[in-house]
Amino acid sequence: MTGAAVDVSGLVKKFDGKTVVDHVSMRVEHGEIAGFLGPNGSGKTTTIRVMCGLLIPDGGGGTVLGYDLRQRHKIKREIGYMTQRFSLYEDLTIAENLDFVAGLYGLRPARRYVRDALADLGLTARRDQLAGTLSGGWKQRVALASCVMHNPKLLLLDEPTAGVDPKARREFWDEIHLRTENGLTVLVSTHYMDEAERCHRVNYISQGKLVASGSVAEVIAESRLTTWIVDGPHLSDAAHLLSGKPGVDEITHFGKTLHVVGRDASALERSVRAVARTTGVHAQIGDTTLEDAFISFMTNGEGGAR
Numbered sequence: 001m002t003g004a005a006v007d008v009s010g011l012v013k014k015f016d017g018k019t020v021v022d023h024v025s026m027r028v029e030h031g032e033i034a035g036f037l038g039p040n041g042s043g044k045t046t047t048i049r050v051m052c053g054l055l056i057p058d059g060g061g062g063t064v065l066g067y068d069l070r071q072r073h074k075i076k077r078e079i080g081y082m083t084q085r086f087s088l089y090e091d092l093t094i095a096e097n098l099d100f101v102a103g104l105y106g107l108r109p110a111r112r113y114v115r116d117a118l119a120d121l122g123l124t125a126r127r128d129q130l131a132g133t134l135s136g137g138w139k140q141r142v143a144l145a146s147c148v149m150h151n152p153k154l155l156l157l158d159e160p161t162a163g164v165d166p167k168a169r170r171e172f173w174d175e176i177h178l179r180t181e182n183g184l185t186v187l188v189s190t191h192y193m194d195e196a197e198r199c200h201r202v203n204y205i206s207q208g209k210l211v212a213s214g215s216v217a218e219v220i221a222e223s224r225l226t227t228w229i230v231d232g233p234h235l236s237d238a239a240h241l242l243s244g245k246p247g248v249d250e251i252t253h254f255g256k257t258l259h260v261v262g263r264d265a266s267a268l269e270r271s272v273r274a275v276a277r278t279t280g281v282h283a284q285i286g287d288t289t290l291e292d293a294f295i296s297f298m299t300n301g302e303g304g305a306r
């Protein structure tokens with residue numbers, strides 16, 4: 001297929017006169033895992049719903065899998081969408097849940113689709129277990145099976161791993177990576193930094209506006225932040241003294257170190273060196289993390305890089 005899997009521009013969505021998606025443009029290439037990050041209420045779910053064809057935008061447009069956003073029924077048939085609080089029928093077994101979904105999509109013979117989906121996601125041995133008795137990780141696996149059973153070309157996942165333990169989260173991501181190697185495209189919203197780092201590209205939205213987009217390295221570079229790592233005794237004194245000093249935008253405790261971050265590199269250096277002299281802490285330039293960059297975008301609103 002030519003073009004990007006998702007290619008939208010200038011998307012606007014308003015609720016009751018309030019703009020919650022504000023001229024968002026985004027491309028997701030075929031076979032790519034694109035991360036979608038941003039604070040609570042920044043407009044991720046709404047943007048995803050517009051891309052799914054579930055909501056009609058108030059402005060902008062574009063294509064999803066080559067279909068115009070207005071071809072909502074065609075889009076819906078070729079995508080898989082896992083909602084934020086996906087639900088299974090708890091009093092049905094795993095196989096019965098999948099059979100129900102096969103019916104919704106008109107997949108025939110349903111029995112074969114269910115059997116293949118169970119095998120594909122390692123669920124065969126549990127096929128007769130009631131969904132209500134499954135752990136969070138297994139429930140999420142069944143939800144994934146439900147979303148991919150009709151062989152979508154694009155998966156839109158809205159915080160799929162919220163509340164799932166680290167091992168199950170890792171397994172889920174391994175599944176996702178395996179599928180993209182076979183041509184699937186994924187757009188996934190998450191609040192987890194380790195998950196963002198597993199994406200080919202990340203998009204960061206704040207107050208409805210896309211403020212950064214690119215590979216992890218590009219987004220960190222775009223933040224134009226300098227980070228100093230401070231360690232040694234009297235760390236809390238150092239943190240106290242650094243707070244509000246010229247060039248110091250953020251101070252974060254990481255174990256026995258402080259990350260002191262700012263955009264004005266020379267002012268930051270002067271402040272850090274002055275406090276190091278006063279308190280005896282040791283300071284050295286360090287790597288800016290994705291989390292530092294996102295916190296900076298959040299604090300600076302739309303002032304971030306694009």
Ligand SMILES: Nc1ncnc2c1ncn2[C@@H]1O[C@H](COP(=O)(O)OP(=O)(O)OP(=O)(O)O)[C@@H](O)[C@H]1O
Nearest residue numbers: 015016020038039040041042043044045046047084
């Ligand atoms: N159907 C709706 N009617 C009115 N307001 C809505 C509706 N859906 C979402 N909103 C509002 O739009 C804004 C964006 O919400 P959205 O769920 O898209 O954000 P989000 O980035 O997905 O947040 P979270 O990370 O908490 O899931 C919020 O202020 C929310 O209250």
